[in-house]
Amino acid sequence: MTFFEEFFSNHIFLTAACGWFVAQILKTLIHLIISKKFVAERLVGSGGMPSSHSATVCALVTATCYEYGAGSFEFAISLILAIIVMYDAMGVRRETGIQAQVLNDMMKIFEDMGRSEISPHDKLKEFVGHTPLQVLMGALLGIFCGVIIYTFVI
Known part of the structure; x- marks a missing residue:
C-alpha cells in the first residue's frame, strides 16, 4: 500500500x-x-x-x-x-480578535482625521477566536x- x-x-x-x-x-x-x-x-x-x-x-x-x-x-x-x-x-485567540477590532476602530479614527498611514488592505483580522x-x-x-x-x- x-x-x-x-x-x-x-x-x-x-x-x-x-x-x-x-x-x-x-x-x-x-x-x-x-x-x-x-x-x-x-x-x-x-x-x-x-x-x-x-x-x-x-x-x-x-x-x-x-x-x-x-x-x-x-x-x-x-x-x-x-x-x-x-x-x-x-x-487567547478570542482576545486577539477583540484587540484587533479595537485597533481597527482606532485606525478608522485616524483615517477620519486625515491620517492614513495604514491602508484599508492592512486592516487586522477580527475573526480569530470563538x-x-x-x-x-x-x-x-x-x-x-x-x-x-x-x-x-x-
Whole structure:
C-alpha cells in the first residue's frame, strides 16, 4: 500500500477532516444568512459559528474513541489536545480578535482625521477566536460527525 492509499484510508483522519469541512460549510452558510453576503473567506477562515477548530478535534476524539477505546493512550492524547485547542480558541485567540477590532476602530479614527498611514488592505483580522457558544456548537458538531461516520459509514 502506498503512502497516499494508507493516508486516505485512515478513518480517524477522514473523520476529523469531515468535522472541519462540515463546520466550514455551516459557518459560511450561517454568515451568509446573517449578513446577506457571501464571503468566500468564511470557507477556510477561522472564527465564527460553529468553531471548526472544535469540530475538528472533537471528531478526532470521537474517532479515536471508536478505534482504540476510552482507556487508550491515543484517546487520552487526542482528548488533551482537544481541550487545549478549545480553551485556546475561547481564550487567547478570542482576545486577539477583540484587540484587533479595537485597533481597527482606532485606525478608522485616524483615517477620519486625515491620517492614513495604514491602508484599508492592512486592516487586522477580527475573526480569530470563538465565543463559548461557538466552541460548544463546534464540539457537538464534531462528536455528531464522528458518531454518524462510525455508525453508518465505517
